[in-house]
Amino acid sequence: MKKLIHSLYILLVVLFAANAQAQPQNKQQQTLSLSGALVNEQGKPLDYATVTLLRAKDSSVVKGTLTSESGTYLFDKLQAGKYIVAATNIGYKKTYSPTVDVNGELAKTMVPAIKMLQSSQSLQTVNVVAAKPLIERKMDRTVMNVENSVLAAGNSALEVLERAPGVSIDKDDNISLKGKQGVTVMINDKLTYMSASQLTTMLKSMDASTIQSIEIITNPSAKYDASGNSGIINIKLKKNKQTGTNGNLSLGVVKGRNWRNNTSLSLNHKQGNLNLFATLSRGDQKRENILNIDRRVDSAQSSTYFKQRTSLLSEVHYNNYRFGADYATSSKNTVGFVINGDYTNEYNNPNKTTTQLGRTPDANDSYQTTLANIKQTYRNFAANVNDKLQLDTNGQELSVDLDYSIFHNGSDARYETNFLLPNGSTQRPPQFILNQTPATITIWTQKADYALPLNKTMKLEAGVKFSSVKTDNDLQAQINSGDVFINDTSRTNHFIYEEKIAAGYLNLNKSFRKTSIQAGLRAERTSSMGDLVTKNQVVDRKYLNFFPSVFINHTLSDKHELGISYSRRIDRPGYDQLNPFRFYLDQYTYEQGNPFLKPQYTNSFELSYTYNKTINVTLGYAKTTDVSTEIILTDTISKATYQTRLNLNTQNSYNININSPYTISKWWTGNVNFNGFYQQYKSADLLGANLNNGKATFILRTTQTFMVAKGWKAEASGYYQSPLSFGIFDIKQQYAVDAGVSHSFYQKKMNVKFAVSDIFNTRRNAVSSHYQSVNLDVHQKNETRLARLTFTYNFGNSKIKMRQHQTGADDEKNRVKSGN
Structure with a gap:
């Protein structure tokens, strides 16, 4: 026995x-x-x-x-x-x-x-579980270990993500990697199927205490979906790794100008061949955002100056869930399922915008106030079924994933605009507008991956994937006519978008004594159709693309390693970016999609050097064609300024990234990351001129960790971003300092963390554009100085790790718009 x-x-x-x-x-x-x-x-x-x-x-x-x-x-x-x-x-x-x-x-x-001593006798055991550094460099990715970071306490996933090396987030919460937008975000190796705005909403509502690590993959292999011109950010969530029944409880409270709270509970039960797991999280968030826009609109006869002041107050109430099971049917086969979703309500009650109009910058010929009451709902559901079969003991295996996702998003908005003279008297009767914007997005994907070791030094990987997406957006708009509301035909719109992608890939890995080589080729055939039902306008596209990738790593000695990589990628427009609906701030300011937006293509090259497994330097160059870029346009008749996206000709990107962890003493460790890049945008005949814009920019981040006493840990971090250019926009410098402290007790099962972000309240966004007919300056201040107190409790057994699984429905989710 x-x-x-x-x-x-x-x-x-x-x-x-x-x-x-x-x-x-x-x-x-x-x-x-x-x-x-x-x-x-x-x-x-x-x-x-x-x-x-x-x-x-x-x-x-x-x-x-x-x-x-x-x-x-x-x-x-x-x-x-x-x-x-x-x-x-x-x-x-x-x-x-x-x-x-x-x-x-x-x-x-x-x-x-x-x-070995008998168990009846006492023994001073040695703790061999070394704490992972905050930043780790691996062969094909950089890893930020969030799990033990003090600064993760009480933060959202988005707030932690922007501390990752090379990652920046702009005033509209768009995520960039090494200065480039178009990032693909995955969660547990699964694409999120969300648009940029949906994704940031979800990340705002995700408690950072549920994150284990963040992986930065700047040059993905052919195994990954080809979307994302600047690479992949993979957020790894914590998984309970213990036998029996165990779990984690996290409670947090946040205070800025407003109060927030967050709660999450993770449970895991493993017995025999069966493993059950579940995570529930909820929270209430109240955020303030001050937005000031100064602009000039020119017409043939005169110029009009606008001074716009907006106070945004949003309340988000979210409930997220995730549960699933894995069952080992034999020693070689494991089947499982994962179900996750969220139920989120967001209220903006009210957002107030005051716009002053004049013929000179200092004149006030008239002004208007707009009160916007908006309720947005997000009801998202996703299910995955998977099977992983080990075909032999040499490493031959087959894995299959079937995914289904559905997003029900809705928005009910009421806008009340009052038109006034400088003395406060009514210029003309107020205007009332109602918008109902229901949207449904349905996604099906099927994916299979096969791995075959050809010998001890060579391995072949192959796979296929098929995805089908349908989005249905139906904007119903009404405007007041006397005491009743009638249909506003100028804004009512119905847009249906369908997309099918069939993909396959081959990857070959070969290892020599000091060199490893991986070469791959991925093919994707895309068929899409955008149907603007209201205008009876259809945009139909079909195209086949090939995406090669090559990775070479060479070990010069025990302390010196070199790597070189190349990949070609595509960035398809987000579903909301194709939607031609108008989303209003007021009658002079709105956002509109572009159904004619084309995908952009990027060829990326990267050279890396690693010293002593710690200090890493990468040099990169990327060229993107048909660059999808935000742009500001002006309607000279209505004097309205609106934001949309257009395809520019090319973007050349040069970057250098240096990352170095270091140890000053046994109680003081740190990490510094320097990211420098130059983005050059070129486009012929953009608003009547040839665009050639670029600026050298750098981002410096440093984190210091202090083991101040037994069970006590302190952490401080700071960052500085120099001014940068993005398309036709110029963005001013940004900087901030964060700090926190944590204490573990009760045999390290309990932990209390206190952290303050943006201690000196310096983080703000200042954007300007003075190109051709565009003349505007934007100043934005979010609620960034926040104090957080978080309590966590780990309970249950701790012996055997559970199976970790990644599914196949990821790229499409990354392009859906969602809440939070």
Whole structure:
């Protein structure tokens, strides 16, 4: 029985470490070994005890085995590095060896005999789980480990995301990576199927305490969907990794000008081959936003100057859920499902805009006030069914994902505009406008991935995917006529968009002694149709694209690594960007989609250098054609200014990124990230002139972590962004400082965190554009100085990690507009 129990345990260890063992082995790996022995207090050997080899840097499992009858063990075919040996045996305390350095100077490394004490005796155990650094550099991505960061306390996912290396977020919450928009955002390796505005709304409502890490992938391989011209941001959510029943409870309160609160509960139950998991989160958020716009509109006869002052107050009440199960039908096959969704209401009651009009900058010939009462609802649901089959013990496997998502979004708005003279008297009767904007988005995807190791150093990957999307937007607009409301035919609109994408890819990985190469090719055939029902106007497109990618990594020595990569990508317009509806701030200011917007294509090159696995430098160049860019246009007849998107000719992007973690002392560590880039926009005949605009920009971020006392940790971070240019816009500098402190107690099961973001309240957006007929200056101040207090409690057992799974319905979700 004793041997059987140990055999079952080691089987789990081996399965858990399978991914690490599937890596190709070079000559050095096959000659390095580590051996030792286990003994009891009397020095007698312990037979059939479980021995696990761990990486010293993060305690990840490398290999597992059982001791022989003489109490000895052997790990062979190892990579050079630092390891720890963990030993367990029934009736004995779990014991660890000191850190062992397998450095290649000796083919065989001996570990001093490990003495195990019986469980009835006390033992001062060694904690081998090293805290991961905030920023890690891996072969094809940069990882920001959010889980243990003090600054994650009480923050939203969006607020944490903008602290990631190379990530910036503008005044409209558009996400850029190394200065480029068009980022694809994934959650747990799944595309979010949301538009930019939907995505930011969802990220605002997501509690950062549910995030484990954020991965920045600037040059994705052919395995990923080809969308996203600036790369992929993958948000990894925490997963309960324990056997039995366990969970996590998080409670938070936030105070700025207004109060906010957030609560999340995660539960996990694992028994035998079945694993059940669920996460529920809810919150109430109240935000203020001050928006000032000064602009000049020229006509043939005269110029009109506008001074617009808007006070925005929004209340968001969100409820998110996620639950699922995994079941191992055999040792080689696991099936599962995941269901998630959200139920969110957002209120803007009221937003007040005051607009002053004059023939000179200082004149006030008339003015108007607009009160907007808006209620937006988001009812989103997504389901995934998956199956992963290991076809043999050599690493051949097949995985299948089926996804269904549906988004029900709605908006009910009432606008009341009063027209006044400078003395406050009525210029003309007030105007009342009603808008109802129901929208339904339905997404189906099917995806299959296959992996085949051809030999110890070569692996082939292949896959197919099919997605089908339909969006239905029906804007019903009414305007007052006397005491009744009638249909406003100038704004009422019905827009239906359908899109089908069939894709397939091949990836080949080859490892040499010091060099690894990956080459891939992805093909995507797109068929889309936009039907502007109201105007009987159809935009029908069909196109086939190929997306190659190449990655080469070379190890110069133990401390020096080089990498070079190339990929071609596409960025299709978001569904809301194609929607020609008008979304009003007032009658002189609105946003409108463009159904004729084309996809943009990007060719990206990147050269990287890594020193000692820590300091990383990357140089990149990307050229984008048919650049989809925000632009301001003016209707000289109505004197209205509106924002839309157009395709510019080209964008050339040059960037350098330097990231370096460092240790000042055992209680003080830090990280600094420098991102410099130059974006050049070119377009012929844009508003009657040739555009050639660009500016060198840099973003500097630094984070300091202090272990101030036992159980206490403090963290401070700051960032500075120099002025930059984006299309026809010039954006002024930004900077801010954040800080926080946390305390763990009750055997580290409880934690209290206090953090303040934007301590000096310096973060603001200042944007200007003076190009041809466009003359405007925008100043925006969000509620950014916030104090957060968060309490978390971890409960339950903690033994065996659960299966992690990624699904296939991701790219399409990233283009849907949602709430929060």
